[in-house]
Amino acid sequence: MNIKLAILIVILLAFGCKKKDELSYKPLSFKSEKCADCPKVIVDIFEFNDGNELAKVVNSALKKEVINQLIYDDEIKVSSIEEAISSFKNGYLELKKMYPDETLGWEADIKGSVLYENVDVLSIKLETYIFTGGAHGYSVTRLLNFDKKKNIALENWELFNDPEGFKHFAELKFKIQEDIPQNGTINSTGLMFENDEFYLPNNIGFTKNGLQLIYNQYEVASYADGPMSITLPYAEIRNYLAVEIK
Template identity: 45%
Template sequence: MKSKLTCLLICFLFIACNNKDTLSFEPLTIATDSCENCTSVRIEIPEATGKTKLSKTINAALEGEIIALLNFDEESNAQNLEEAKEAFLYDYEELNGKFPEESMPWEATIEGNIAFENENIITIKLESYIYTGGAHGYGTNRFLNFDKISGKELYQEDLFNNLDEFKTYAETLFRQQENIPAEGSINNTGFMFETENFYLPDNLGYTETGLLLFYEPYEIASFADGPITLTIPYLEANSFLKYPKKP
């Protein structure tokens, strides 16, 4: 019996170390040829090496996010980054063929980097700027969180011991930061939360300075206001987190 337990323990430790300790990255760049007045795509991200579950999860998540960012008409069947790049170029050429006098060259720039990493969790930030015509492009950040032990991507509900309690606490801090009265609608000073109630952004990520709440442009305010952020220091956030940051 003891030998079986010992064997299981060794296997567990091997799997955990395989996912956690061997994680490494290589730079991956995918770009169009440089030319003047041409539609351009440039993607620079860290690509996880190896064949662990964690590496595969990270690469698949990054690929999925970038394909979605480059998907202009929401009908693309791109299966990888090269196909997504080509689909973006094709969509521009198709639109330019219909409206040549109105079509300025498009641009897509996407850069990824590791925003945070410790023994249990890693957060990768995707910073993007997409221009597909009109008065201005659209820039944003995406934060992807991963459990280094299980090899799984972590979603909002996976990060907190009690999501509702954290939301209540975050609202208090948000009101203080933005000088919104403690009582009354969260939109009293001009924000545009739907249903007049506070909610967490889709984008939550670990950073070196604290847990970052990142509201996209247009998510709760006008485009002119840009992204709205709230950083909660770990000394305050740790009690809510399933993955607290050690001092």
């Protein structure tokens, strides 16, 4: 057999096997209308189009997260991303009406990506930047995890079979990364963990290199320090995980 043809067949087979475990999706974009008094809103996410229960669960979770980032008035019921963009615009117009000479243009930029996927789990990253006046905007990253076999979203505690053991291990590695003395408290070098005790972040997700922990701005440090993250290799944490990662 021709060597080039053999290599091509191997590549195609490998690609086909990989795709078998992955959900199919299409890009989904939303933009605010262009006008002098409209805040700039760009939402670039995706919609899983497999038509199965898992796709419905993931699509619903993504939509909910985007709406939560854009909604201006919690008392208003919003059921779509388009309505959330309108709510964001109305919030800007209300503020501009009250303070016409002080209101700067608002903006929101939301991007979604598949962080990791295998036959068992799916992790999605949603990155948001929002500016609604003041000295600066703020950025936030959300990590969403899903059990592909049970067709459910996973809470952070469901990722571990030994949550306390993992927390202690993560603290050890976090202190090493951030040059915090092992015998010192977690805030001994200027961090702002509540009650001076280490805890896991709200956002934890699977990546190809390991389990990623992300502390968003203000979560454990000042705005100037920015977000903090650490990725723990699977080889070091496999015994703590309730999910099998090969």
